[in-house]
Amino acid sequence: MLTHETRWLVYPAALPLIRRRCLRCPSALYRPNGKFRINANHKLLDVWLLALCTGCGETIKLTVLERANVRTINPATLTRFHDNDATLAATLLPDPGLLRRNNVALNWDGAWALRKETVAGADTTGVHFTERIPLRPTTLLAAGLEVSRSEVNRLVAGGFLQSSHRLTGRSSTDFTFTLRR
Secondary structure (H helix, E strand, O other): OOOOEEEEEEEEOOOOEEEOOOOOOOOOEEEEEEEEEEEEEOOEEEEEEEEEEOOOOOEEEEEEEEEEEHHHOOHHHHHHHHOOOHHHHHHHOOOHHHHHHHOOEEEOOOOEEEEEEOOOOOOEEEEEEOOOOOEOHHHHHHHHHOOOHHHHHHHHHOOOEEOOOOOOOOEOOOEEEEEOO
């Protein structure tokens, strides 16, 4: 018996929001706009990624580079900083080092999308993440199966949806599951 696998691809659809308490208003979310600020002090550069508060519009700066010698920065990357390259911002923002250095977290709600490649008669489905997007597997399964999260929980409890991967909490690792109806 041949087994065929359906594939789901989880990918970023937009820049995620940044979770950090605003000092001017009660908001706790910032929207990155893909713009950089560069400050030169002789041969040393500081580079920040700018983000705006969703409540009041206050700007914060997330440190990308601090006191970096100009010669150590790739000239193409430096040009991309100067050009406010949005794809560079999308590449740098999920970096765990940048998040840890700036003491922020990302909110991926509404910033990811799912593409399904369906194979007729497939008995397993493989989920692949193109980026590190921490999601609840039940939320992902609900979106892919087009049912509610409570229905996904009922399918798991009834043994109709099975996976060797833990389906609780948040995860950003690839996994497979089997759905029997």
